[in-house]
Amino acid sequence: MEKLIVGIGGVTNGGKTTLACKLKKALPNSILLCQDTFFKPVNEVEVGEDGFQQFDVITALDMEAMMNTVYAWMENMTTVHIEQKAPILSENKGPNILLVEGFLLYNYKPLNDVFNQRYYLSIPYEECKRRRCSRVYDPPDPPGNFDGHVWPMYLRNRKEMEKKVADIIYLDGTNSPDELFAQVYEDILREVQKPPRQLLTN
Numbered sequence: 001m002e003k004l005i006v007g008i009g010g011v012t013n014g015g016k017t018t019l020a021c022k023l024k025k026a027l028p029n030s031i032l033l034c035q036d037t038f039f040k041p042v043n044e045v046e047v048g049e050d051g052f053q054q055f056d057v058i059t060a061l062d063m064e065a066m067m068n069t070v071y072a073w074m075e076n077m078t079t080v081h082i083e084q085k086a087p088i089l090s091e092n093k094g095p096n097i098l099l100v101e102g103f104l105l106y107n108y109k110p111l112n113d114v115f116n117q118r119y120y121l122s123i124p125y126e127e128c129k130r131r132r133c134s135r136v137y138d139p140p141d142p143p144g145n146f147d148g149h150v151w152p153m154y155l156r157n158r159k160e161m162e163k164k165v166a167d168i169i170y171l172d173g174t175n176s177p178d179e180l181f182a183q184v185y186e187d188i189l190r191e192v193q194k195p196p197r198q199l200l201t202n
């Protein structure tokens, strides 16, 4: 069974969770991993020179723990069971599509390296600020956090990503959830239906 790892990345409030959840529902053989669940405990996230707690940088996340989870899934998909005397390559019955959703997926090389497909949702500044301000995070955004930390860090992270990673499919997050879903779902199905990638041999 072929396995596929798909990144649903993008700016904060770009609609990543909405899109990833729709995909998970439509792809019964998929599993969803959310980068936000790997934030370090609040007291371990440093306060920057700008006076804000630095939540929007890669060091706010326990990426090692996230990679361990990803690698564990990858290994489980190719488990070799030794049964009786002959080794049998088991056809894993578990999900064969890993959807990874998060705001800093492609800036961290070990994670970026595992993706078969990379999507990135963008929305303009005004829309992002509007959506973000209607949400309550834990801890809640302090006053001025969006303009003082979130947006400047987004611009910096995005610039670095664009410099390093070429094969990203950019999506316009102002399109409707249904339109975004249709675009990515078709794409994933096409990828799933491709003939198996050839194993590298010497």
Ligand SMILES: Nc1ncnc2c1ncn2[C@@H]1O[C@H](COP(=O)(O)OP(=O)(O)OP(=O)(O)O)[C@@H](O)[C@H]1O
Pocket (backbone or CB within 6 Å): 010, 011, 012, 013, 014, 015, 016, 017, 018, 019, 036, 103, 131, 173, 174, 175, 176, 177, 180
């Ligand atoms: N395509 C869309 N069009 C308009 N609004 C949307 C769309 N997708 C999501 N939203 C709204 O934008 C907000 C953020 O959506 P969502 O939680 O999916 O984004 P996110 O990128 O996962 O955010 P986070 O930064 O918290 O990870 C929600 O209020 C949601 O209802």
Ligand SMILES: NC(=O)c1ccc[n+]([C@@H]2O[C@H](CO)[C@@H](O)[C@H]2O)c1
Pocket (backbone or CB within 6 Å): 012, 036, 039, 055, 056, 103, 137, 138, 139, 150
């Ligand atoms: N999940 C968290 O611990 C947390 C705490 C404070 C802020 N955030 C924000 O989540 C966004 C990514 O989805 C980032 O923009 C963080 O600011 C998350």
